[in-house]
Each structure stands twice: as C-alpha cells, then as structure tokens.
Amino acid sequence: MGKKILLEHINVPGIETYDVYRKQGGYTAVEKAIKTMSPEGVVEEVKKAGVRGRGGAGFPMGMKWSFLAKPEGVPRYLVCNADESEPGTFKDHYLMKNIPHLLIEGMIVSSYALGANKSFIYVRGELMYVIRILEKAIAEAKAAGFLGKNILGSGYDLELVVHPGGGAYICGEETALLESLEGKRGNPRNKPPFPAVKGLYQCPTVVNNVESIATASWIINNGGDAYAAIGIGRSSGTKLISASGHIKKPGVYEIELGVPVEEFLYSDEWCGGIRDGHHLKALVAGGSSVPILPANLITKLANGEPRLMTYESLSDGGFQTGTMLGSGGFIVFDETACIVRNTWNFSRFYHHESCGQCSPCREGTGWMEKVLHRIEHGHGSMHDIDLLVDVAKKIEGNTICPLGDAAAWPVASAIRHFRDEFEWHITHPAEATQPGAVFKGEMALV
Amino acid sequence: MTETQNTVEFTPERLKIAQEMIDRYPAERQKSALLPLLHLAQEQWGWLSPEVMDYVGRMLSIQAIEVYEVATFYTMFHLDPVGKHVIEYCRTGPCCLMGGEEIYDYLKQKLGIQAGETTADQKFTLKEVECLAACGMGPVFQIREQYYMNLTRDKVDEIIAELSR
Numbered sequence: 001m002g003k004k005i006l007l008e009h010i011n012v013p014g015i016e017t018y019d020v021y022r023k024q025g026g027y028t029a030v031e032k033a034i035k036t037m038s039p040e041g042v043v044e045e046v047k048k049a050g051v052r053g054r055g056g057a058g059f060p061m062g063m064k065w066s067f068l069a070k071p072e073g074v075p076r077y078l079v080c081n082a083d084e085s086e087p088g089t090f091k092d093h094y095l096m097k098n099i100p101h102l103l104i105e106g107m108i109v110s111s112y113a114l115g116a117n118k119s120f121i122y123v124r125g126e127l128m129y130v131i132r133i134l135e136k137a138i139a140e141a142k143a144a145g146f147l148g149k150n151i152l153g154s155g156y157d158l159e160l161v162v163h164p165g166g167g168a169y170i171c172g173e174e175t176a177l178l179e180s181l182e183g184k185r186g187n188p189r190n191k192p193p194f195p196a197v198k199g200l201y202q203c204p205t206v207v208n209n210v211e212s213i214a215t216a217s218w219i220i221n222n223g224g225d226a227y228a229a230i231g232i233g234r235s236s237g238t239k240l241i242s243a244s245g246h247i248k249k250p251g252v253y254e255i256e257l258g259v260p261v262e263e264f265l266y267s268d269e270w271c272g273g274i275r276d277g278h279h280l281k282a283l284v285a286g287g288s289s290v291p292i293l294p295a296n297l298i299t300k301l302a303n304g305e306p307r308l309m310t311y312e313s314l315s316d317g318g319f320q321t322g323t324m325l326g327s328g329g330f331i332v333f334d335e336t337a338c339i340v341r342n343t344w345n346f347s348r349f350y351h352h353e354s355c356g357q358c359s360p361c362r363e364g365t366g367w368m369e370k371v372l373h374r375i376e377h378g379h380g381s382m383h384d385i386d387l388l389v390d391v392a393k394k395i396e397g398n399t400i401c402p403l404g405d406a407a408a409w410p411v412a413s414a415i416r417h418f419r420d421e422f423e424w425h426i427t428h429p430a431e432a433t434q435p436g437a438v439f440k441g442e443m444a445l446v
Numbered sequence: 447m448t449e450t451q452n453t454v455e456f457t458p459e460r461l462k463i464a465q466e467m468i469d470r471y472p473a474e475r476q477k478s479a480l481l482p483l484l485h486l487a488q489e490q491w492g493w494l495s496p497e498v499m500d501y502v503g504r505m506l507s508i509q510a511i512e513v514y515e516v517a518t519f520y521t522m523f524h525l526d527p528v529g530k531h532v533i534e535y536c537r538t539g540p541c542c543l544m545g546g547e548e549i550y551d552y553l554k555q556k557l558g559i560q561a562g563e564t565t566a567d568q569k570f571t572l573k574e575v576e577c578l579a580a581c582g583m584g585p586v587f588q589i590r591e592q593y594y595m596n597l598t599r600d601k602v603d604e605i606i607a608e609l610s611r
Contacts (some may be wrong), residue, residue: 075472087538087577118472125485125522126534126578129591161470166481166520169576183477183512185519242582244540250582288539288577329581331540345539349576355519395586 018140029217030328042113048224055209088329091240169353188401233256235310245332248272286326289406293415344372349408378429541584
C-alpha cells in the first residue's frame with residue numbers, strides 16, 4: 001500500500017527548485033500534453049482516472065471539467081483553491097511549500113485541458129511565505145519556457161497569477177472564493193448558475209483543490225487507467241492525509257485509498273499509534289466539519305468488517321455509525337480529550353467564520369456556541385442538549401453554502417455518540433469545570 | 447479628502463509592486479487587486495487607517511466603501527494601530543489538543559496582556575486566530591510571515607526574548 005504519486009520525490013534535496021524537479025521527471029506531463037494531446041484528450045484521461053475532488057467534496061474532477069461551458073469569444077478560467085482552512089487539514093500547505101512545481105505543472109496541464117490562458121492560485125493570506133515560494137517556482141517555469149507566450153512552440157499561451165486571501169475560512173467555498181478573487185467580501189453565491197457557466201468575472205470557470213490539480217501530471221504521464229487501477233472502486237488513486245492530535249507521529253502522509261483505518265492509525269509507516277500510555281477515544285476523520293466517531297466505530301464498520309480509508313467505507317452507515325473522508329484532516333483524540341470542550345471550540349470556529357448572509361447559519365452558529373459554552377462552563381441544563389440538536393437540525397440544509405452543514409454536523413454527531421459526557425457536564429458542574437477535567441464514565445476506549 | 451489623507455503614499459518601491467499587482471488582472475478588473483494591495487499597505491503602515499484605505503480605493507478607482515467592507519470582512523487586516531510584532535495565536539481544536547490553551551495562558555501571562563491588547567512598550571500585540579493549517583505541528587502562532595510551531599514554554603521564552611532585543 002506504499003504507492004506514492006504526489007510525494008514520491010518529496011525527500012529529494014532541492015526538490016523545491018526547478019532544476020531538481022525537472023531532473024526527477026518534472027514537466028514531462030506538460031511536454032506530453034501540449035505536444036502530443038488535444039485538450040479534450042487530456043480531459044478524457046482525467047475522467048478515466050476517476051480522481052475525486054480532494055478539497056473535501058469528493059466530486060469527480062474530470063466530470064467537473066466536462067461541465068465547463070465554452071461559448072465563443074469568452075475567456076475561460078481555472079482557479080486553484082489553495083485556501084486550506086478546514087481545522088485539521090494542512091496537506092496543501094505541506095505540498096506547496098515542499099514541492100511547488102508539482103502544483104505549477106498540474107496547473108499548466110489542467111489549464112491547457114480547459115483552454116484557459118490566465119489561471120489563478122488563490123492561497124490563504126496567512127501563507128504569504130508559501131505565496132513567495134510559488135511565485136519563485138512560476139518565474140523558474142516561465143524562464144524554462146513552460147509558461148508565458150507560445151509554450152513549447154505550440155501557440156498556447158498561459159499566465160499564472162498567485163492571489164492572496166485575507167483570512168476567511170468561507171473563501172474555501174468555491175463561489176465565495178470567486179467573489180474574493182474579484183476583490184469583494186467572501187459571500188457565497190446562490191447556485192445556479194454554477195461557476196462552470198458563470199464563474200470568475202461571470203465567465204466559465206473551474207475551481208479545483210491543490211491536491212486534485214497536482215494529480216494531473218501523473219495521470220497524463222501514466223494514463224487515466226493506470227490511476228484508476230490504484231485504490232478501490234470509486235475511491236481511486238492516492239490521498240494526502242493530514243494526521244494530528246494524540247498520535248505518535250503527526251504529519252502529512254500519502255496513502256493509497258483503501259488502507260484499513262486501523263493500519264493507518266497504528267502502523268509505524270503512518271500515525272504510529274496513540275501516544276504512550278493512552279487510549280483511543282474518538283476520531284474526526286476528514287476535517288472538523290465531518291461527524292466525530294467514537295472508538296468502537298473507528299476501525300470497524302457496524303457489521304464488524306474493517307473500516308477502510310475510502311470515501312465509501314468511511315461513510316458506511318450514514319451519520320448513524322459513519323462519517324466522511326472529507327479533506328483528509330485526521331484528528332485523533334485520546335481519553336484526555338474533553339468532547340464537550342472540543343465541540344464548543346469547533347462551534348466557536350464556525351460562528352466566527354460564518355459570512356452572515358443566511359440567518360440559520362449566522363444566528364444558529366452563535367446559539368450553538370453560546371449553549372455549548374454554558375454547558376462547558378457548568379451552567380447548562382438538560383434541556384440544552386435537545387436544544388442543540390434542534391438548532392443543528394434547523395441549520396442543516398437551509399443555507400446557501402455548506403458552511404451551515406459543516407457547523408451542524410460536529411455538534412449533532414458529538415451528542416449522538418457522547419451524550420453521557422454532555423449530561424455529566426450538566427449534572428456535575430463543580431467537577432466538570434476543574435482544569436483538565438474529563439468525563440470518566442462508561443465509555444468505549446480502544 | 448483632507449491634507450493628511452494626501453500625504454499617504456506607498457514608497458516608490460512598493461508603488462512599483464502595486465502597479466505590477468494591478469496589471470496581473472484583466473483590464474477593467476483592477477478591483478481584484480484589492481486584497482493584494484491591502485496586504486502591501488499593511489506591510490508598510492502596520493495597520494489600515496481610513497486614510498490608507500481611501501488611498502488604496504483611489505488607486506483602484508473604486509468607492510471607499512468597497513474598500514472598508516472588504517477590510518472589515520477579512521480577519522488578517524488590523525483596523526487599529528498595533529505593536530511592532532503582532533502575535534497571531536491559533537485557538538482552534540487540533541492545536542488545543544496539543545496543549546495550545548496552556549501555552550496560550552503562559553504567553554498572556556508572560557506578556558501581561560489579553561487578546562486584542564498591546565504591551566505598554568508597543569512591542570507586542572496579541573490576536574487570537576482560527577486554524578493556521580499547521581495542525582500536525584501545534585501549538586502554533588504566526589508573526590507576520592513566520593510560523594512558530596511545536597510551541598513549548600521554553601520556545602515561547604526564546605522567541606519573546608529574541609524579538610524583545
């Protein structure tokens with residue numbers, strides 16, 4: 001299960017430079033695509049690969065590309081979403097910082113496929129040092145003739161622009177990102193029209209995540225079928241997982257989709273297991289917005305079979321007993337973690353990051369934060385637990401963008417699986433508000 | 447426009463960068479350069495005063511309100527004067543699991559200030575921010591473009607000592 005597609009050369013000294021990247025076979029995908037393939041041919045390979053959006057939504061990238069409208073005389077845009085802000089997720093940061101040319105090469109191949117002559121990389125503003133790394137890589141690629149006018153004598157022109165965000169989680173939502181790129185507040189747009197028809201500057205636009213775009217080069221070099229052969233079924237290829245929390249080896253790992261969760265969690269190749277002397281309590285498998293799972297549902301499905309690192313297996317059982325792969329933000333909690341405190345923390349995050357357009361989200365996230373705050377601080381009542389469930393239900397599905405759902409799911413799932421812990425905070429306020437106090441009642445630990 | 451507003455201007459070097467930033471976007475779409483220009487302005491002045499925002503608006507031929515509504519939406523922009531070093535401390539879940547709250551309390555105690563405040567010597571301003579996309583290396587804070595990761599009490603002592611010089 002050690003197949004590496006994106007991080008194969010990550011440890012080669014100097015891989016962040018054009019020369020070393022080129023020596024490791026870099027930019028051959030640009031040569032192959034531009035010299036020997038039609039744009040449609042490139043789209044076809046990406047479709048065959050079945051690679052799914054790695055930002056969290058999991059929508060097939062090739063299909064997204066094929067929806068792009070192509071009216072005569074209207075520019076088309078490719079925008080890379082590098083606004084990585086989902087708590088628990090730091091893979092794009094890692095990839096862009098360490099191997100920037102992988103993204104630049106992917107951008108050129110993808111832009112060629114879509115017929116875009118000006119493409120953007122929207123990077124969260126906090127990563128200004130990464131923006132400088134990307135700009136250097138772009139200058140190197142341009143000097144080598146892979147960007148600019150008449151690339152490789154083909155007549156195809158492409159310019160890449162790196163654009164900084166300003167600190168707003170919501171801009172990871174693709175239409176908010178486009179608004180932001182136009183110099184406005186990051187308020188998501190109503191859909192339809194979808195960006196494929198009216199996106200940046202009201203022109204047809206594709207927005208893809210960093211990791212998704214970075215796969216394009218390997219797919220062109222090796223073929224879509226070869227990519228589809230990696231992984232399991234509709235979870236094809238590899239995925240970058242950002243592992244954090246109470247594990248021995250936090251970090252970014254590339255896994256072939258289909259690795260058992262248990263192996264990923266305990267193998268020395270990856271997380272290395274729970275830190276010494278502690279036990280697994282809970283897992284957030286795909287970034288803060290996906291449902292939290294208790295220990296007994298992490299490594300096994302409800303029917304007892306091993307749970308795998310795939311889109312399908314992680315969501316097996318729906319929200320009753322499953323979760324989502326999401327962005328691959330793998331946050332591990334041991335028995336020292338207080339689920340109530342963590343849920344309050346995540347709720348505060350979503351309240352802070354709500355753009356304020358839709359009242360269910362603007363008001364609901366505030367109420368959830370407030371109610372969780374009072375439970376965590378010893379002033380809750382039993383009624384509050386049902387109130388939280390009710391508010392979460394009223395936000396979910398009732399907003400323009402998925403931030404509302406993302407705010408509701410962590411709360412609803414924490415109560416679903418850890419209700420005892422919420423009740424204990426309410427019935428034992430003096431004990432529960434001691435520093436570092438954690439519910440020690442009956443609970444499955446692994 | 448008052449006299450003082452007219453004195454606000456980018457340095458010649460930044461003025462050149464600003465023009466390059468504007469030129470990156472398609473014709474008639476210069477408003478796209480707003481976020482890059484606000485970052486550039488904050489780099490020069492440390493924070494965004496109404497005069498500075500008005501100046502950026504004039505550069506892009508947009509209304510002042512179009513600048514204000516953007517500057518107030520995004521958390522990276524400082525709308526009040528700040529100290530020499532702005533410490534942007536991650537308060538989000540994964541960092542907290544790694545002891546982020548304890549280190550944060552230590553930092554506040556060491557500086558003698560709360561979130562949003564500036565030390566009396568104008569050296570440090572403390573801000574709480576959300577996830578900085580470095581969760582595997584938490585606790586984390588950022589000062590300008592620099593990330594400080596895997597924070598411990600000792601590391602905090604070293605960083606503050608270094609920056610206090």
